[in-house]
Structures are given as C-alpha cells and as structure tokens.
Amino acid sequence: MAAPNVIPMADIMLVLLIIMMVVTPMLQKGVQVDMASAKNWENMPNADKDDAIIVAVSHDGHYYLGNQDIALDQITSTVKDRIANRLDKEVYVRSDERAKYGDVKKVVDAVRDAGVDNLGLLTLKDETGPTQPPPPVPGGVNPGTP
Amino acid sequence: MGMAVGHHGTSMSEPNIVPLIDVLLVLIIIFMAITPTTPTGMDTLVPQPPPKKQQPQPLINKTVVVVVSADGKVMINQTPTSWNDLGPQLADIFKIRADKTAFVKGDDDAEFTYVARAIDIMRGSGITNVGLITAKMEAGQ
Numbered sequence: 545m546a547a548p549n550v551i552p553m554a555d556i557m558l559v560l561l562i563i564m565m566v567v568t569p570m571l572q573k574g575v576q577v578d579m580a581s582a583k584n585w586e587n588m589p590n591a592d593k594d595d596a597i598i599v600a601v602s603h604d605g606h607y608y609l610g611n612q613d614i615a616l617d618q619i620t621s622t623v624k625d626r627i628a629n630r631l632d633k634e635v636y637v638r639s640d641e642r643a644k645y646g647d648v649k650k651v652v653d654a655v656r657d658a659g660v661d662n663l664g665l666l667t668l669k670d671e672t673g674p675t676q677p678p679p680p681v682p683g684g685v686n687p688g689t690p
Numbered sequence: 691m692g693m694a695v696g697h698h699g700t701s702m703s704e705p706n707i708v709p710l711i712d713v714l715l716v717l718i719i720i721f722m723a724i725t726p727t728t729p730t731g732m733d734t735l736v737p738q739p740p741p742k743k744q745q746p747q748p749l750i751n752k753t754v755v756v757v758v759s760a761d762g763k764v765m766i767n768q769t770p771t772s773w774n775d776l777g778p779q780l781a782d783i784f785k786i787r788a789d790k791t792a793f794v795k796g797d798d799d800a801e802f803t804y805v806a807r808a809i810d811i812m813r814g815s816g817i818t819n820v821g822l823i824t825a826k827m828e829a830g831q
Contacts, residue, residue, distance in 0.1 A: 554711035580806035582732055584813035591729040601802070602766050636731065639802045645758070645797025648805070653824045656736040663822065666731040667806060684827050 553628040574606045576598050580641035581670035588664050591636045597626055598666070599655065603640040605647045627660065636664040707808035732809050734794075737822045739830070754783060754792040755823065756808050764808060772805070781815035791819040 551570060576601055590596055594607060599619060609613050627633045635655045639648050640681040756776070759763040764776055771779055784790055792812055795804040808819050 552712050554719050555713050559713050559716055560720075560731070563717075567720075580803045582730075582806060582810040582813075585730040585732060586728045588731045588733075590711050591731065597821055621761070636729075639806075641801065641803035641806065643802045644798060645796040645800040645805045648802050649796070649798065649822075652736055652822050653826045656738065656824065661736050661738050663734045663736050663791045665730045665734055665806065665809065666729055667810075669730050 552687060563616055570688075575602065575611050576644070577602055577638055577640040579638060579666055579668050582667040583670045585669050589632065590667065591664060591666060594635060595626075597623055597634075598636040598638055599623075599651050601637065601639040601643045601647050602652055603642040605644065607641065607647075607651060616650055616654060619651065620657045623655055623658040623660065627658065633660050634662045635660045636666050638666045658677065699701050708808060709735050718727065718799050718813065732806070732820070735819055736824065737821055737827070739827075753797050754780070756780075756792060756812060758769045758794070758796040758800045758804045760797040762800065764804075773811070776808070778813045779810045780812060784816050787797065792817045793821040795823040 591598060596612060599614075602608070607616055608618065611618065614622065616649065623635060627635070635658075637655075638649055639651075655663060726778075740769055755767055757767070759765070764773055766776070766779060766783075780792070794805060794808055794812070812820050821831075
C-alpha cells in the first residue's frame with residue numbers, strides 16, 4: 545500500500561496556475577475576430593504596444609476600440625483624443641474576414657476624419673505557397689473563375 | 691577502496707530530479723504555445739482631403755484603382771480581370787512606373803477577405819502605397 549507521491553503533481557499544478565494567471569490578461573487584448581491572412585504582410589510591432597489604437601470590426605458589424613464596444617459616431621472623437629499628443633498617428637484595424645467591407649469603410653472614414661492617414665490592416669501571416677496568393681474561396685464559391 | 695566505502699551507505703544520495711524535469715517540460719510547452727506573436731498586417735494610406743482653398747486635384751487618368759465588387763470579382767479600373775491575373779497585370783503596369791501608388795475600392799457588400807486579398811496581391815506586385823478609397827473620399831470631403 546504505497547501512497548502515491550502527489551508532490552510533483554502539486555508542483556506542476558502550481559506552476560500551471562501561476563502561468564495561467566500571468567497569461568490570461570494578455571489573451572484578453574482585443575476582441576476575438578478571425579482576421580484575413582495575407583502573404584505580403586509586414587511586422588507591426590507598434591500594434592502590440594499598450595497605447596496602440598486598434599479598431600476591431602466584427603463579422604456582424606460591431607465596432608470595438610481595444611476590447612470595448614464603441615459606436616461608429618464615437619470613433620472619430622475618441623481616436624482624435626487619443627492621437628492628439630502623438631507623433632505616430634497610426635491606427636490599426638482588425639477586421640473579421642467575413643465583415644462587410646462597407647462596415648470597414650465606415651471605420652476608415654471615421655478614422656480619416658480624426659486626421660489619421662496611415663492605417664494598418666492587421667492580418668494573419670500566410671506563409672504557405674508562392675508570393676501570389678490564390679483567389680479566395682470562402683463558402684465554396686470561387687470568384688476567380690469566370 | 692575509500693571510494694567504494696563512500697559510495698556505499700552515506701547520506702550522499704542522488705537528488706531526485708524527475709519532478710524538476712516535469713516542471714521544466716511543462717514550462718517549455720507553455721512558452722511554446724504562447725510564443726510572442728508580433729502582430730502583422732498591411733500598411734495602407736487614407737489620403738486626407740486637400741485644404742479647402744486648394745482646387746481639388748483632378749484624378750490623374752493614370753491612377754490605378756483595383757475594384758472589388760460585391761460578388762467577389764475584381765477589376766483594374768474598368769477592366770474586369772481574374773484573381774489569378776491581377777498580380778501579373780499590376781506588376782506589368784507598375785514595372786515602368788516610379789510612383790508605386792494604387793488604390794482599392796470595394797463594394798459595401800463585398801466581404802473584407804476579398805479586399806484584403808486584393809491589397810495583398812497589390813503589395814505582392816510591387817505597389818508600396820496602397821490607398822483606400824472610401825465613401826467620403828469619393829464625395830470629395
């Protein structure tokens with residue numbers, strides 16, 4: 545009747561707990577959107593900074609600034625306030641790939657009204673295949689074929 | 691001989707490193723899972739309206755606008771093209787140009803993924819400045 549040694553398990557569980565505590569706030573940065581992927585991406589390290597202005601567009605047409613819900617008519621004034629004392633007036637747009645481009649355009653317009661002329665469209669890295677991306681085929685419809 | 695005696699029954703027992711290895715392995719796995727993913731994206735421009743007094747610049751007829759329609763078709767200016775030909779055609783147009791600027795115009799009902807793909811292809815064919823044409827911009831505001 546050997547008692548199982550639970551001390552190593554407790555060690556692991558404690559470490560897991562600590563890691564989860566550290567990681568959880570990081571995961572909540574921004575809302576969950578399925579970004580489009582791009583082959584010709586570039587690194588945007590500034591979008592990872594705490595004061596980065598990231599407007600997210602969800603697939604159902606809701607807007608989020610950071611992880612907060614925001615109305616379209618609030619975006620211009622809020623962004624204007626936040627870039628007022630900045631040198632790099634870059635705003636990032638995280639759009640769901642299924643979002644209507646009309647919704648994205650409204651954000652672009654709102655941000656443009658705030659005086660921003662550099663816009664980063666955040667995408668995922670697509671590191672497969674050739675440099676020329678193939679035509680998109682969501683929903684099984686291939687728009688590339690005539 | 692002394693060595694043999696020391697090896698035999700003293701309190702110098704080997705430390706149990708198995709739990710340590712367990713913990714380290716879990717740490718490694720966790721850190722592999724949350725590798726610091728630098729955000730990536732595509733830089734685009736949204737030109738500001740010209741100052742009021744200034745006469746609005748007529749759109750130069752050499753400007754290239756890639757148009758994405760609601761059903762996911764793509765055109766260069768007015769010429770319909772296919773997604774596969776878009777890249778080579780743009781590369782052709784911009785091979786001899788110094789100003790690597792082109793614009794994207796998308797229908798309101800087009801999915802963003804198509805527009806993103808168009809911008810991706812444009813960047814892949816040597817266009818460094820991709821401008822977004824929006825409703826207000828078309829209205830000249």
